[in-house]
Amino acid sequence: MTDVTDPAQAEVVLGRTTATAEAACRFEQVGDPFIIVIFGATGDLTARMLVPALVALCAGGHLPENFAVVGASRTDLNDDSFRERMRQAAVEFGSLPPGLWETLAPRLSYLQVHYDAPASFAALSTYLDQLAAAKTLGGNRMFYLAVPPTAYESIAINLANAGLAEETNGYARLVIEKPFGHDLHTAQVLEEALHTRFSEHQIFRIDHYLAKETVQNILMLRFANAIFEPLWNRRYVDYVSILAAESIGVEHRASYYDHFGVLRDMFQNHMMQLLSLCAIEPPSLFEADLVRDEKTKVFRALRPFSHNDLTNNCVLGQYASGLCGDARAPAYLDEAGVPGDSATPTFAAMRVHLDNWRWQGVPFYLISGKRLAEKRTEIAVQFKPVPYSMFRELFGDHIQANRLILRIQPDEQVSLTFQAKAPGPMCLRSVTMNFNYYQGYQGPALTAYAKVLLDCMLGDQTLFWRQDGVELCWRFLTPLLDAPAADRLFLYKSGTWGPQEAGKYLTAHGLTS
Numbered sequence: 001m002t003d004v005t006d007p008a009q010a011e012v013v014l015g016r017t018t019a020t021a022e023a024a025c026r027f028e029q030v031g032d033p034f035i036i037v038i039f040g041a042t043g044d045l046t047a048r049m050l051v052p053a054l055v056a057l058c059a060g061g062h063l064p065e066n067f068a069v070v071g072a073s074r075t076d077l078n079d080d081s082f083r084e085r086m087r088q089a090a091v092e093f094g095s096l097p098p099g100l101w102e103t104l105a106p107r108l109s110y111l112q113v114h115y116d117a118p119a120s121f122a123a124l125s126t127y128l129d130q131l132a133a134a135k136t137l138g139g140n141r142m143f144y145l146a147v148p149p150t151a152y153e154s155i156a157i158n159l160a161n162a163g164l165a166e167e168t169n170g171y172a173r174l175v176i177e178k179p180f181g182h183d184l185h186t187a188q189v190l191e192e193a194l195h196t197r198f199s200e201h202q203i204f205r206i207d208h209y210l211a212k213e214t215v216q217n218i219l220m221l222r223f224a225n226a227i228f229e230p231l232w233n234r235r236y237v238d239y240v241s242i243l244a245a246e247s248i249g250v251e252h253r254a255s256y257y258d259h260f261g262v263l264r265d266m267f268q269n270h271m272m273q274l275l276s277l278c279a280i281e282p283p284s285l286f287e288a289d290l291v292r293d294e295k296t297k298v299f300r301a302l303r304p305f306s307h308n309d310l311t312n313n314c315v316l317g318q319y320a321s322g323l324c325g326d327a328r329a330p331a332y333l334d335e336a337g338v339p340g341d342s343a344t345p346t347f348a349a350m351r352v353h354l355d356n357w358r359w360q361g362v363p364f365y366l367i368s369g370k371r372l373a374e375k376r377t378e379i380a381v382q383f384k385p386v387p388y389s390m391f392r393e394l395f396g397d398h399i400q401a402n403r404l405i406l407r408i409q410p411d412e413q414v415s416l417t418f419q420a421k422a423p424g425p426m427c428l429r430s431v432t433m434n435f436n437y438y439q440g441y442q443g444p445a446l447t448a449y450a451k452v453l454l455d456c457m458l459g460d461q462t463l464f465w466r467q468d469g470v471e472l473c474w475r476f477l478t479p480l481l482d483a484p485a486a487d488r489l490f491l492y493k494s495g496t497w498g499p500q501e502a503g504k505y506l507t508a509h510g511l512t513s
């Protein structure tokens, strides 16, 4: 028998497990030949995320032999200058292994496209046909909309009118990024526009949090182990706290951010996904619709906020200036592009309940904000204390309860805090058992965007939003979005954990304002 207490052997065990699992790994698959058209090809998202992701997929051997990347945007560029921009992006925002660019560059080309001009899309259609014929690329097409959401509708309409939504010779997939609308109504309007042209199986709604390794690990931890699930309910869990803290401010995105704020930017999507993964029932199979059906049930179980209890259940904040490390950071209101009287929240903490058998009475605390003390995303599952202490004569009645922390980023890890006897005197101490996510693993890892592109190529929608979930989450947040933020908006110093008024939420997570 292998001694897993011996670190050397423990590694062997980890290594063997990994090797077995790798045989069945989805990203071992390589899809069929395809063309990806990236709208917004000269923008930030393409440079920072998509190009490094494509490079990584190419370097990892995840792409088929035949594929092509067509950059499309309003800018007038030729193929060579587009390639040069992409090469620079690959170097600046990712890493470019020697020799790789020579493989990738010939597969890149560029076409100027005006998003509201049908003639541009007719030209695109002809161009794609010619490219496919010249390079034996077949009929699979992905259309990645790395453009502001206001352009989604006209691109989708024009694609469809040019016949590019048809799937007669291969797939036609539309990839969009959050935000999916600005509220329930606009999400429904967008949906109507997309759905009259594309079917649900063709629409890939990205939430890059879902593609994070450690977010995917939540379901593995819960449902590939027998020991956690029996405790994962109202009988043993006191509360669950989900934190997504960022140290950065609004950066260069004020025109977007000030219109959206933290509730739309982080809660309607990433926070709701983290909540659903913590709370869902096990699907019968790890398959897109089965997983998303279970998530939908969680979203349906969200107890609606009533207008009377908003103050008790939600605190909003906005960052004031403060020290971040050694540097003084400006107040949100002094950031370039932010109106001087903006009441946009950059921080929110809320208490949420799920009305179902598993979670009745268990609060879920959700906290997210910008310019907080550090970047940290984690889920804390706080278990209930022991029902009765046989050690009360020795240590008094209070024994610290167990806590399981799933650290999503950075320093990805799972840690369990429990009580143990201190060596020597009859004393109890709290100890922590840590599992570092990359420990003992030398295999390939994929960034969130690489995973997103790969799954889209393979047609796996498990890690993408489905429209019913999008709408349920907008509906849930509507009372908070409709209530004037100014009444509940508190300032907090940059570099702290948030406003004092959020104290009870922060304390639950082990933080102080």
Ligand code: BG6
Binding pocket: 246, 265, 266, 377
């Ligand atoms: C994005 C938000 O979706 O997520 C940003 O629009 C936020 O405002 C970002 O900074 C956080 O992502 P990550 O992966 O850095 O936690």
